[in-house]
Amino acid sequence: MDSVAQRLSVVGAGAALELRGVTRLFGALAALTDVTITVRPGERRAVLGSNGAGKTTLFNCITGDFPPSSGTIRFFGEDITQFPPYERIRRGLRRTYQISALFPGLTVQDNVYLACRGVSRGRFSFLRPGQNDALMHATETLVQAVHLAGVKDQRVAELAHGQQRQLEIALALAGAPRFILFDEPAAGLSPTERRELIEILTSLPAHIGYIIIEHDMDVALRVVESVTMMHNGRIFKEGLPREIESDPEVQELYLGGGHE
Amino acid sequence: MSLLQSTQLRPDPSANAPRRALIPAWPEFQNPAAWLVALILVIMPLIANGFFLIEIFATTLILGVIALSLMFLAGYGGMVSLMQLTIAGFAGYMVAVFGISGNANISLGWPWWLATPMALALATLFGTLGGALAVRTEGIYTIMITLAIGAAFYYFTNQNWAIFNGHTGINTVATPHFWGVDWRGDIAFYYVTLGVAAICYFAVQYISRAPFGLALQGVRDNSRRMAALGFNPNAHRIAAYAFAAFIAALGGVLQVWNYRQISPGSVSVGACIDVLIIAVVGGITRPIGPFIGALIFVLLRTFALDVLIKFGLDGNRFRLLIGLGFLAIVFWSSDGVIGLWERWRQRNASSTLRSGGGRHG
Numbered sequence: 001m002d003s004v005a006q007r008l009s010v011v012g013a014g015a016a017l018e019l020r021g022v023t024r025l026f027g028a029l030a031a032l033t034d035v036t037i038t039v040r041p042g043e044r045r046a047v048l049g050s051n052g053a054g055k056t057t058l059f060n061c062i063t064g065d066f067p068p069s070s071g072t073i074r075f076f077g078e079d080i081t082q083f084p085p086y087e088r089i090r091r092g093l094r095r096t097y098q099i100s101a102l103f104p105g106l107t108v109q110d111n112v113y114l115a116c117r118g119v120s121r122g123r124f125s126f127l128r129p130g131q132n133d134a135l136m137h138a139t140e141t142l143v144q145a146v147h148l149a150g151v152k153d154q155r156v157a158e159l160a161h162g163q164q165r166q167l168e169i170a171l172a173l174a175g176a177p178r179f180i181l182f183d184e185p186a187a188g189l190s191p192t193e194r195r196e197l198i199e200i201l202t203s204l205p206a207h208i209g210y211i212i213i214e215h216d217m218d219v220a221l222r223v224v225e226s227v228t229m230m231h232n233g234r235i236f237k238e239g240l241p242r243e244i245e246s247d248p249e250v251q252e253l254y255l256g257g258g259h260e
Numbered sequence: 261m262s263l264l265q266s267t268q269l270r271p272d273p274s275a276n277a278p279r280r281a282l283i284p285a286w287p288e289f290q291n292p293a294a295w296l297v298a299l300i301l302v303i304m305p306l307i308a309n310g311f312f313l314i315e316i317f318a319t320t321l322i323l324g325v326i327a328l329s330l331m332f333l334a335g336y337g338g339m340v341s342l343m344q345l346t347i348a349g350f351a352g353y354m355v356a357v358f359g360i361s362g363n364a365n366i367s368l369g370w371p372w373w374l375a376t377p378m379a380l381a382l383a384t385l386f387g388t389l390g391g392a393l394a395v396r397t398e399g400i401y402t403i404m405i406t407l408a409i410g411a412a413f414y415y416f417t418n419q420n421w422a423i424f425n426g427h428t429g430i431n432t433v434a435t436p437h438f439w440g441v442d443w444r445g446d447i448a449f450y451y452v453t454l455g456v457a458a459i460c461y462f463a464v465q466y467i468s469r470a471p472f473g474l475a476l477q478g479v480r481d482n483s484r485r486m487a488a489l490g491f492n493p494n495a496h497r498i499a500a501y502a503f504a505a506f507i508a509a510l511g512g513v514l515q516v517w518n519y520r521q522i523s524p525g526s527v528s529v530g531a532c533i534d535v536l537i538i539a540v541v542g543g544i545t546r547p548i549g550p551f552i553g554a555l556i557f558v559l560l561r562t563f564a565l566d567v568l569i570k571f572g573l574d575g576n577r578f579r580l581l582i583g584l585g586f587l588a589i590v591f592w593s594s595d596g597v598i599g600l601w602e603r604w605r606q607r608n609a610s611s612t613l614r615s616g617g618g619r620h621g
Contacts, residue, residue: 063488085487095488103481106474114478117471118490124499125471171489 015074016041016179016209017062022071024057024233031057032068033233041076041178043209044201046220048244049230050253055213056098058230059181063095064088076178090119092178096171096185098213100164104157108148111156112170113139119175138174146170147196162193169200180210186219194219221245229253301454310446314518315562318450320554321457322518325511327538327550329504332464335544336473337500338480341394343406345535346413347387347505348512349527354379355433355516357423362432366425372436380509387505388498395497410532417524429523433516444517453514457551460507464547467503476500537582541589543596552597557582 017039024032032054039045047055060066062073064085073081080088103111116135117123129136143152146166151159156167165185172180182201186194194216201223204210214220221227227244229237231253237244244250300307304317330344359375361367370378390409394402417424424430435444443452467473475496478486483493516522525531534557542553564578593599 065484065488084492085484086490086492089488089490097485097488101482101485101488103478103485105481106477110474110477114474114486114491115489117475118486122471123475123491124496126467128466128470171485174489 014041015039016043016076017211018074019062020072020074022058022061022068022073024054024061024066025069031233032061035071035233035235037228037235039179039209039211041209042207043226044224045209045211045226045228046224046241047211047213047228047230048220048250049236052232053230054233055230056183057233059095059183059211059213062088062181063093086118092176093181094172094174094177094179095181096168096183098183098187100168102156102164102167102171105155107153107155108159108167109139109143109152111167112142112174115171115174116142142170142173145173146200161188162190165189165193166196169197173204177208180204180208182210182212182214184213184215186214186216198223217245304454305447305450313446313450316558318453318514318518320551320558321453322511322514323535323538323557324551324554325457325460325514326508327535327542327554328460328464328547329508329511330535330539331542331544331547331550332507333500333504334539335546335549336468336476336480337497339394339497339500340403340536341391341406341501341504342403342532342536343387343390343394343409343413344504344508345532346410346527347383347390347508348515349417349522349531350386350413351379351383351509351512352516352522352526353417353424353430354382355513356430356522360434361430363425363430366423366430372434376513379513380506383509383512384502384506387508388502391498391501391505394501395494407529407532410527411529414524414527414529417527424524427524429521429526431521433520433522435517435520444520449517453518456510456514460510461547461551464507468547472496472499537586541582541586541596543598545595546598549596549598556585556597560585 015038017037019035019037022032022035023030035054035058047058049055057066061068064080064083064087068081071081072079075088075091075093078091080091080093103114106114113129113135116138120135140149143149146169148163148166148170151163156164159167165188169182169185172182185201186197189197198219201210201212212220212224221241224241227239227241228235229244229250236253237247237250239247301317305313308317326344326348329347330341333339333341333344355372355375356363357366358368358370358378359372360369368375390406393409394405397405417429418427420426435442435449437443441448443449468477475486475491478489478491479493479496486493486496515526519526538553538557539550540553541556542551543549560578560582564581565576568574568577568581589596593603595602
């Protein structure tokens with residue numbers, strides 16, 4: 001038998017996220033085929049690809065929204081392939097959604113409070129938060145960090161699109177995230193809001209890694225250190241941002257390919 | 261502003277945040293009309309005779325409590341359960357079976373203070389198991405499966421003689437009698453129902469803003485996102501069924517004490533649907549809705565008979581009136597009488613504002 005240390009080094013290999021041969025089928029359609037990715041802790045990576053390349057399906061497999069048909073997913077060394085989504089989230093994984101997935105009937109503050117509560121104890125508590133509730137303070141901090149303090153008592157249904165996108169990010173930052181999946185966070189944002197988004201992403205503590213799906217190259221390539229290109233559900237190319245940008249095949253396929 | 265800076269620079273929110281939070285959380289305390297209603301309810305025995313006290317107000321409060329359990333599930337959890345009356349009826353049957361009744365061959369003769377907690381516990385368990393089945397479905401299928409549970413229980417009580425005494429049911433159920441007070445006496449029983457209804461009302465109101473209630477509303481709005489925030493949506497749904505079952509069971513215990521008997525007619529499918537009608541007519545957005553719906557239902561059931569006969573119609577047509585009212589509510593105010601009232605007040609408020617502004621301008 002191998003020693004414990006050997007086995008640990010084989011299992012974890014220090015990766016934050018490790019996908020091996022992940023395939024996802026929808027009936028006969030393969031949305032993902034044999035995807036293998038390793039991301040270091042604290043690494044920031046962009047996933048590029050045209051519509052239908054399998055980017056969002058990749059996120060859904062990692063978070064467990066749709067479990068993979070085959071393959072394994074490890075999160076900081078732990079095999080999470082069979083875990084329900086909430087167990088993955090409790091281990092420090094976070095995600096945002098391409099189309100805002102918020103709680104329109106609740107206020108901004110309640111939305112963020114739920115996110116903070118979801119990754120801590122007392123999810124079933126019958127007691128209202130008291131005067132010095134730590135999670136209320138955490139909520140307040142997060143609401144300010146995404147510039148929503150002015151509208152914190154408004155129902156989410158009444159918010160502007162840009163504010164909803166910011167709230168979407170706040171929900172993913174609750175608790176102690178170790179790794180975040182951002183699904184097109186800049187979609188539909190104004191230039192000012194984009195600048196704020198870049199600010200938020202670049203000011204995240206260094207130990208928090210993320211994968212970002214983003215069509216806007218100005219946003220994507222400024223906030224990442226590595227890029228994965230996907231095409232037809234497969235990994236097409238991996239490299240540094242400038243390598244990918246100048247790669248003729250990538251330009252052919254994606255950047256110059258008449259994509260909006 | 262970066263995340264880390266904002267953490268250091270944030271002002272201390274503990275100073276006045278809780279005080280501000282208290283006001284929207286307990287709107288009743290700010291509302292003079294609510295105080296007036298509470299006062300009238302408390303001094304009701306001075307105003308109303310025994311008939312009004314029991315047949316109208318106690319009955320309203322009991323039906324209100326049972327409908328409140330549906331309001332909690334439907335309003336905060338988005339789950340329309342038609343088995344809430346079945347759970348109440350089950351609790352009532354258990355009070356009769358474990359306690360003392362005229363059917364000595366069935367009743368075990370436990371004192372009320374043992375039989376009642378037993379009935380509440382068993383009914384809560386029953387509701388939780390039913391809920392565990394129902395949460396596997398959504399929307400119309402939840403309605404169907406809970407209706408199926410209600411119908412199955414109705415037919416079971418009809419046919420089972422060993423425990424439920426078939427279609428004759430269990431009669432002359434004993435009611436609590438201690439400290440020299442007959443708690444089924446008109447005035448004492450009125451206060452018991454008022455006390456239980458008030459506790460249930462404030463408990464639902466309180467929990468709606470506690471983590472459990474907020475999470476339930478989150479599950480209602482977007483259960484997939486709740487899972488992506490670390491919550492187990494189905495566990496929350498089942499816990500909501502358990503809590504609602506306990507409230508319905510309280511209503512069921514009061515109901516069997518009120519009528520002193522229980523039979524399959526008390527848990528019929530029609531009665532299950534009445535609870536849905538009460539909750540929807542009153543409004544399922546706020547805990548007060550079910551009580552308003554119950555008052556309307558009880559008033560119609562009691563007095564529509566005389567009015568209809570006066571017009572030369574069959575007195576049993578009161579259901580027609582309730583049905584028409586239900587249709588009207590569903591068509592014009594999906595959030596019930598509460599919604600009508602709120603819109604009417606908003607219109608008034610905005611027109612006062614406008615005329616007030618006109619005077620100053």
